[in-house]
Amino acid sequence: MSELSATVMNLPRRDAQDKLRGRTKYTNDRIRPDMLHAVLLRSTVPAGRIRKLDVSAALRCPGVRAVATGADAPGLYGIGIADHPLLAIDTIRYHGEPIAVIAAETEEQARAALAAIMLEVEPLAPVFTMAEALQPAARLVHEGWRGYEVITEGGARAGNIAWEAKSSRGDVDAAFARPDIRIVESSFTVGRQSHVPFEPRVAIGSWEDGRAHIQTSTQVPWTVRNVTGRVMQLSPGRVRVTVPPVGGGFGLKFDASIEPITALLARMTGRTVVLENTRQEEMATCLCRENAEIRIRSAVTAEGYIAGREAVVLMDCGAYGGEQVFLTTMTAHTLGGNYRVGATRLVSRAVYTNTPPNGAFRACNGVYNTFALERHTDEICGALGFDPMEFRKKNVLGDGDLGATGQVFEADVLGPMLDRMEALRASTGTSEAKADGRLYGIATTVGTWFVFVGPSAATVNLNADGSATLVTSGVEIGSGTMVQSLPQMVAGQLGLAPDQVIVREADTDAAGLDVGVGGGRTTVSIGAASIAACAEVREKLLRTAGEMLQTRPEDLVLRDGRVEITGRPGSGMSIPAVVAHAQATIGPITGSGAFTARNTPAMSGCAMGHFIDALDIPVFVVHEAEVAVDPDTGHVEVLAYRVVQDVGRALNPRAILGQIQGGVVQGLGYALHEEVTLTADGRIAQDDFETYRLPLVQDVVPVAADLYEGAPSMGPLGTKGAGEVPILAVGAAIGCAVARAIGKPVQQLPLTPPRVLRLLHEREPPPEFPHIAPGWAANTLG
Amino acid sequence: MTVTFQLNGEDCRFDGDPMTPLVDILRQERFLTGTKAVCREGFCGACTVHVDDEAVPSCLKPVGLVHGCAVTTIEGMSSGNQALHPLQVNFEAADAVQCGMCFPGMVMSLSAFVRDNPHASRPEIKAAMVGNICRCTGYERIVDAVAECLDQARKAGQLVGGIHV
Numbered sequence: 050m051s052e053l054s055a056t057v058m059n060l061p062r063r064d065a066q067d068k069l070r071g072r073t074k075y076t077n078d079r080i081r082p083d084m085l086h087a088v089l090l091r092s093t094v095p096a097g098r099i100r101k102l103d104v105s106a107a108l109r110c111p112g113v114r115a116v117a118t119g120a121d122a123p124g125l126y127g128i129g130i131a132d133h134p135l136l137a138i139d140t141i142r143y144h145g146e147p148i149a150v151i152a153a154e155t156e157e158q159a160r161a162a163l164a165a166i167m168l169e170v171e172p173l174a175p176v177f178t179m180a181e182a183l184q185p186a187a188r189l190v191h192e193g194w195r196g197y198e199v200i201t202e203g204g205a206r207a208g209n210i211a212w213e214a215k216s217s218r219g220d221v222d223a224a225f226a227r228p229d230i231r232i233v234e235s236s237f238t239v240g241r242q243s244h245v246p247f248e249p250r251v252a253i254g255s256w257e258d259g260r261a262h263i264q265t266s267t268q269v270p271w272t273v274r275n276v277t278g279r280v281m282q283l284s285p286g287r288v289r290v291t292v293p294p295v296g297g298g299f300g301l302k303f304d305a306s307i308e309p310i311t312a313l314l315a316r317m318t319g320r321t322v323v324l325e326n327t328r329q330e331e332m333a334t335c336l337c338r339e340n341a342e343i344r345i346r347s348a349v350t351a352e353g354y355i356a357g358r359e360a361v362v363l364m365d366c367g368a369y370g371g372e373q374v375f376l377t378t379m380t381a382h383t384l385g386g387n388y389r390v391g392a393t394r395l396v397s398r399a400v401y402t403n404t405p406p407n408g409a410f411r412a413c414n415g416v417y418n419t420f421a422l423e424r425h426t427d428e429i430c431g432a433l434g435f436d437p438m439e440f441r442k443k444n445v446l447g448d449g450d451l452g453a454t455g456q457v458f459e460a461d462v463l464g465p466m467l468d469r470m471e472a473l474r475a476s477t478g479t480s481e482a483k484a485d486g487r488l489y490g491i492a493t494t495v496g497t498w499f500v501f502v503g504p505s506a507a508t509v510n511l512n513a514d515g516s517a518t519l520v521t522s523g524v525e526i527g528s529g530t531m532v533q534s535l536p537q538m539v540a541g542q543l544g545l546a547p548d549q550v551i552v553r554e555a556d557t558d559a560a561g562l563d564v565g566v567g568g569g570r571t572t573v574s575i576g577a578a579s580i581a582a583c584a585e586v587r588e589k590l591l592r593t594a595g596e597m598l599q600t601r602p603e604d605l606v607l608r609d610g611r612v613e614i615t616g617r618p619g620s621g622m623s624i625p626a627v628v629a630h631a632q633a634t635i636g637p638i639t640g641s642g643a644f645t646a647r648n649t650p651a652m653s654g655c656a657m658g659h660f661i662d663a664l665d666i667p668v669f670v671v672h673e674a675e676v677a678v679d680p681d682t683g684h685v686e687v688l689a690y691r692v693v694q695d696v697g698r699a700l701n702p703r704a705i706l707g708q709i710q711g712g713v714v715q716g717l718g719y720a721l722h723e724e725v726t727l728t729a730d731g732r733i734a735q736d737d738f739e740t741y742r743l744p745l746v747q748d749v750v751p752v753a754a755d756l757y758e759g760a761p762s763m764g765p766l767g768t769k770g771a772g773e774v775p776i777l778a779v780g781a782a783i784g785c786a787v788a789r790a791i792g793k794p795v796q797q798l799p800l801t802p803p804r805v806l807r808l809l810h811e812r813e814p815p816p817e818f819p820h821i822a823p824g825w826a827a828n829t830l831g
Numbered sequence: 832m833t834v835t836f837q838l839n840g841e842d843c844r845f846d847g848d849p850m851t852p853l854v855d856i857l858r859q860e861r862f863l864t865g866t867k868a869v870c871r872e873g874f875c876g877a878c879t880v881h882v883d884d885e886a887v888p889s890c891l892k893p894v895g896l897v898h899g900c901a902v903t904t905i906e907g908m909s910s911g912n913q914a915l916h917p918l919q920v921n922f923e924a925a926d927a928v929q930c931g932m933c934f935p936g937m938v939m940s941l942s943a944f945v946r947d948n949p950h951a952s953r954p955e956i957k958a959a960m961v962g963n964i965c966r967c968t969g970y971e972r973i974v975d976a977v978a979e980c981l982d983q984a985r986k987a988g989q990l991v992g993g994i995h996v
Binding site: 062064065068069075244246294295296297526527710713714738743744745750 | 867919
């Protein structure tokens with residue numbers, strides 16, 4: 050356990066000083082005067098057929114060096130299904146879709162030349178909503194859906210249903226037919242959420258020695274590499290991606306979007322090309338957290354046993370499948386999480402519409418399914434007369450309980466965490482007095498999330514000065530993993546100080562495959578690969594030192610920059626002396642490590658169309674909110690917020706608490722005022738900071754948090770991802786607290802003042818889903 | 832039109848459209864990229880600079896209006912290896928930084944505030960921060976660090992920014 054004591058610490062961030070001095074060069078700070086500027090021609094209709102696209106006049110405009118269209122990058126990309134062109138080919142599927150791109154000496158020249166592109170579009174009747182898309186006679190957003198390359202097999206697809214995933218365990222019909230149960234049914238609807246990273250999507254492309262080099266603000270350099278290869282029909286090995294510090298991601302940059310365009314233009318011009326979304330473009334084409342519609346029914350006995358549960362979840366993927374295709378999987382683990390259920394069946398559908406494509410956003414899918422599940426749980430408690438806290442304590446997942454896909458959960462985690470929340474509340478006290486005559490509500494909710502494990506690679510080079518260089522494809526997006534947990538772990542393994550660990554920023558030419566910084570996976574997956582690389586380094590180091598000291602390697606330890614004989618502090622020799630000897634005898638000391646998912650199986654036949662059958666590393670949270678609702682204005686004030694979070698092992702508790710505060714506040718925005726709506730012509734209406742209401746400093750409270758350690762994890766040193774999950778149950782806690790405060794059912798987020806007023810006065814129509822059939826099976830493709 | 836002003840203590844001359852936003856000159860012509868252009872509409876505060884010691888969003892400031900003024904950017908707050916401003920010291924010590932893009936603007940806005948409001952309360956600090964948006968941190972740690980900075984200065988009998996009282 051000495052490794053652990055040498056690893057756990059509140060290490061400060063090494064990048065803080067430069068960030069505070071304004072010296073950090075994010076991608077969009079690297080624009081130089083000799084670069085070409087690219088500007089996109091974007092669609093001004095939501096659906097149409099391109100009848101004519103002539104760029105010859107634009108090519109003759111002053112300063113223009115290249116113009117590209119879909120014909121120049123004919124490959125399609127996607128997650129699960131390759132349905133997405135880089136630039137529209139023949140068909141326009143959303144307002145804002147890129148159609149052509151101009152590279153010119155200045156941005157003004159590129160923008161001026163847009164007007165010279167001859168474009169004729171035959172408008173088509175747009176399909177804006179999932180209700181429209183699921184009509185039997187609906188126009189197909191993708192007429193050629195059958196012809197797309199299927200990258201991952203297994204999902205059912207048909208027409209406007211881009212992907213369908215199902216889970217089914219036990220005899221649900223029998224559970225609902227029991228004479229001793231009551232059936233509770235609830236419907237929920239949620240809108241989109243825009244990430245608003247301060248650095249928009251931006252890329253700088255060049256063409257070097259016959260290969261593309263893209264510098265970009267991304268969470269997934271390997272995806273950018275592979276997608277660029279696909280759309281340009283190049284071997285992906287001919288694409289290099291490097292990643293400067295990223296000015297915020299939150300999931301938006303967990304997929305490729307505009308980056309390959311810069312490589313395309315660089316190849317055409319031989320020049321370095323920069324493409325940066327304006328704030329308006331960034332928000333109008335944000336790969337938002339998807340809007341979703343949820344119907345959930347449960348069969349519950351008078352004793353409070355959940356005998357059966359079934360649900361239909363519709364997820365709007367927008368014009369292209371993207372992340373939602375994958376995220377259909379998550380419903381089994383989020384809406385299907387939290388509670389012990391007798392028999393269950395869930396279907397989750399990603400639905401095409403003529404709206405801007407949606408994508409990944411921190412705790413994707415989980416945020417709204419947890420809201421729906423927790424509000425539904427409160428409705429069960431209301432209908433059957435249970436105390437909500439007691440009902441949760443009785444029913445939360447524990448040791449040996451089955452998940453929706455038949456996964457067997459290990460250890461009691463949520464139950465003890467609920468007890469810890471009560472202890473936390475006892476220590477902080479409650480804030481009812483601050484309601485000051487307004488309607489007061491308090492709610493405690495639970496949530497189930499996971500670590501998106503997946504493959505990572507790491508190399509560690511031990512240097513002659515005793516420092517170690519860690520080479521991975523990890524990216525510092527602000528969460529601190531590259532500047533805190535990873536150097537802490539490597540230092541702990543090698544007996545170094547964390548400042549002796551140099552962390553290379555991502556370069557796909559230098560480091561092996563990695564599936565990206567997201568899904569709470571960096572500390573776990575890159576951390577595990579790094580520890581494996583350190584094991585090889587240690588072995589070589591101790592073997593060499595053993596020869597030098599005439600001591601068996603197993604009697605040596607690494608501590609304080611020295612190789613010491615166990616139990617004799619100060620003995621042995623310094624690491625640089627051993628490295629110097631090794632360089633002259635066996636060569637430089639390096640180690641490589643790899644890690645990937647365990648791929649915990651589902652129960653046979655329980656998971657269909659799933660990208661992940663079961664959770665390798667479940668992560669649980671308990672969130673509690675206290676709110677005051679002004680009955681005159683509908684304004685919701687958050688009076689207090691408390692979190693108990695399952696972190697496995699906290700390597701840097703202070704950094705985790707910072708992630709909890711930030712994640713909860715993003716969740717408060719989602720729950721209360723971040724609202725995305727579509728205009729009549731299918732545009733995102735909130736495309737600037739005036740119309741999209743982000744949380745401000747006066748909206749927030751300090752979050753009281755307790756880190757729950759010790760739950761099982763296959764993560765290195767027992768860690769779990771801690772940065773993604775803090776947003777998970779905020780919509781749930783706020784939704785339940787507001788419902789209790791106003792005494793009305795909350796079925797929709799965000800709870801803006803006008804919506805809360807309508808709820809109070811019973812003028813808010815409940816969600817109606819005529820496109821969801823009453824029988825569960827009728828909502829599946831069979 | 833020619834506009835001349837002091838930029839981080841040196842003479843700066845601009846020939847061109849006086850309506851050009853100051854932020855564009857800082858970033859595109861002087862390569863002072865510490866000033867961040869995030870919303871370009873005056874909502875986010877990330878492009879805040881000092882014009883004659885007052886904190887202003889440089890996206891809304893046409894360069895023609897800084898003629899004859901002294902402009903200080905984040906780079907001018909502590910050049911080279913000079914000591915950090917006490918606010919920067921406290922932000923670093925509190926582990927307040929995440930992605931970091933809002934912080935140059937936070938430092939510029941709040942350095943003017945703490946200079947002028949050495950006895951500010953926590954609600955007053957929050958009121959002063961309404962023009963600076965942060966998408967990562969959830970703010971409270973920044974507020975804590977500002978309060979700590981003021982507390983330290985009061986104990987040391989100094990105004991923040993080093994002017995003895």
